[in-house]
Amino acid sequence: MGPPMNRPSGGDAVPDFPQTMGHPRPLWMLFMTEFWERFAFYGMRWALTLYIVAEFYAGSGEGEAPAARVYGAYLALVYAAAIIGGYIADRVIGYQRSILLGAVVMSAGLFMIAYPDQTVFHIGLATVIAGNGLFKPNISTMVGKLYSPTDERRDSGFTLFYMGINAGALIAPLLTGWLAAKVFGTDAMPDYKVVFIASGIGMLISLAWFWFGRRQLGIVGRPLEGAENKGRVLWVLLFVLASVPVYYFLLAIDAAMLQWILTAMFLILCGMIVVEGFREGKVARDRSIAMLIIFVFNVLFWCFFEQAGSSFNFLADKIVNRDFGGWIFPVGWFQSVNSLAIITFAPILAWLWLRMGKRNPSIPRKFGIGLIFNGLAFLLLMFALSSLVNAAGLIPFWTLFMVYVIQSIGELCLSPIGLSMTTKLAPSKLVGFAMGGWFLSTGIGNNLSGIFASHVSGDTGMTVASAQAGYTQGFWILLIGGVILFLIAPLIQRLMHGVK
Structure with missing residues (x-):
């Protein structure tokens, strides 16, 4: 059973959450979930183009232009996938299940791109895109569902959440850059694969954080009434896996x-x-x-x-x-x-x-x-x-x-x-x-x-x-x-x- 419901005037039903530091307690769980997801995303983002040139073009400058185009296409498709992920959460399996499934798929993709093969690398990138589409738009939506539309703390809550995003994005390149250039590699020859492995571990931490903390949310983000059937999750997983070749194709085209x-x-x-x-x-x-x-x-x-x-x-x-x-x-x-x-x-x-x-x-x-x-x-x-x-x-x-x-x-x-x-x-x-x-x-x-x-x-x-x-x-x-x-x-x- 989730916390009791109260129905603020003019808004959706919002659980009467316990408070921590003046905000609904689940905010801090979502803060850390997003922190580790952003750690994973930004931890690997800086290394993508450099890795492509070093690994698949033997460090030649000729690899810079194609690496830049792959990078741009990757980011573009991450945003495009968010549209599909938002619809799936809204209409099919709910926000909690979308976030969990997205985290699993993203983790798999991040570990795949560490494998030094160009085809596997691109499949891994396509897998990260598919998982990010389920995760990214929906965790932000969950923050909004912790507050009634008239709650004056709403903007403050989003500001705190935004700080979680930036804290993860701040720390990730520092740690993964240090691991690549100072611990497992050298300044002249950084070990970019360890960057992707570290990012994959960060995504697993995000998954675990949300898995164990989601009980705090009660009914918020659960599937709509009549859509609780867990078989839907399997169908969405099959859809997401089927979308990976599509993203792979879009990454590969001009x-x-x-x-x-x-x-x-x-x-x-x-x-x-x-x-x-x-x-x-x-x-x-x-x-x-x-x-x-x-x-x-x-x-x-x-x-x-x-x-x-x-x-x-x-x-x-x-x-x-x-x-x-x-x-x-x-x-x-x-x-x-x-x-x-x-x-x-x-x-x-x-x-x-x-x-x-x-x-x-x-x-x-x-x-x-x-x-x-x-x-x-x-x-x-x-x-x-x-x-x-x-x-x-x-x-x-x-x-x-x-x-x-x-x-x-x-x-x-x-x-x-x-x-x-x-x-x-x-x-x-x-x-x-x-x-x-x-x-x-x-x-x-x-x-x-x-x-x-x-x-x-x-x-x-x-x-x-x-x-x-x-x-x-x-x-x-x-x-x-x-x-x-x-x-x-x-x-x-x-x-x-x-x-x-």
Whole structure:
């Protein structure tokens, strides 16, 4: 039996949970479950492109472009799979079972990619995608189900959960980077396989944490009435296993072809949202159009932000001076700078928006600021690659470090408000579908990030000249995009009909 139910006015039934530190006790269980899942995800993410080049292209620069395209496609498909996983949890087996099944599948995939065979590696990546689709969207939904819609602690609870995400993302690259370069390998020849094994172990810890802690949730996240049959879990598992070859195929095809597929999906989704907006009236129509305009700029942001795991890795490995008097700063550790910056600057920006009061920038202007900060990071790289290259052909360590910091400030202006904005602007009958559109727009940006990174590396691998040319192009695209969004922000704001 779960805890007794109380029914807050105007909301869904929410159990009367015991409280720990002012929040429902299951929040802390979900916090640690997500911590270890993010440890697994970010622990392996930094090593993917470097491993592909080292293992399957014998370290040749010719492997950088295909590695970047695989990385972009992988991230894009992770977001696309989240749409399917959310539907399965909603309609078929419930959230608790989706999370458990997703964790099992992800763990298997992470251990598979440690096997030094290119086919097994790609099957492993496809398996991680399939498992992540069941896990990632549903654990966030579970947090929301711990609070009634009118509970004032709701935003605070999500903030704490977000800190769990960033804590896992902060620690994972530090530990796995140290294991790869200092314990099992060397700075010159890191042992990337141990990174994937460590990530697999992290995912197993996440699975165990949720398995033993899920009793705290009571009825929250259990299957809908009439759908308790455990045979459904077997059918979903068979469906997930059948989806692995599909993801494998999408990883293997040309990134440009995948881009066409994702774009077609996005256009169909946009069309359905606009049609529903017209049905619901002028206000719903205008808000739908405003939301879709912002989705397009969201694609642009993530295309360049996600250089973090692809071209910035090659930059760090080949062109950044990481030598501190004989001690070499591991490449993977750069990936922790984003989380460190998020944890540092999130409360500062939250205070700043509050302090600005009525002068607080509108949603489209905040998106514009995010794009411009992303562009400023590329401007710093342009300067470093043109004016700060030393005799050994290396740029100073601090430049790439600050690139991650500047990008993180841009992310804070854009990412936290995206999901909230979508729920407010979408037609009432298609809110979940529109949320899928938000994730899909992010996924399209991620696939484009791999295509862009492959251009930066070229056919023979990244050089100072190729990096400078590519990042200069990135700066101008982001700057122009940010300025355009700033200029049309008043129009978008009018289309939003008072949504803040």
